[in-house]
Amino acid sequence: MSRVSNFILVGLALIFTLNLIGCDMTAERELKRAERAINEAQQYDAEEHATDDYRAAEELLNEAAELAKDGRIQEARQTAINAKLRAEDAMRKAKERARILEQEMEEIGR
Numbered sequence: 001m002s003r004v005s006n007f008i009l010v011g012l013a014l015i016f017t018l019n020l021i022g023c024d025m026t027a028e029r030e031l032k033r034a035e036r037a038i039n040e041a042q043q044y045d046a047e048e049h050a051t052d053d054y055r056a057a058e059e060l061l062n063e064a065a066e067l068a069k070d071g072r073i074q075e076a077r078q079t080a081i082n083a084k085l086r087a088e089d090a091m092r093k094a095k096e097r098a099r100i101l102e103q104e105m106e107e108i109g110r
Contacts, residue, residue: 033081041088054086057089060079060086061080
């Protein structure tokens with residue numbers, strides 16, 4: 001091989017290695033985001049006002065943690081993302097329910 005070919009191969013190998021080092025090889029980031037979303041939903045009583053979505057989010061988070069523990073990182077990431085989305089749905093529904101209850105209480109108080 002010529003010097004140019006060797007230089008290009010070494011450069012490509014270096015770029016590939018740096019990309020691997022920079023990649024998150026765990027699902028930790030997505031797990032933390034999902035957990036934060038569940039905690040936020042809990043602050044709005046989502047467990048009471050959006051029970052199905054809240055419980056689904058918790059179950060998905062537990063499943064994601066198990067997948068990560070088993071080394072199934074891509075599946076864990078996707079499941080954690082789904083948990084976050086369900087928690088966000090639960091929070092939206094709980095906020096809306098709280099708004100409706102507040103309106104009803106105001107109407108009763110009139």
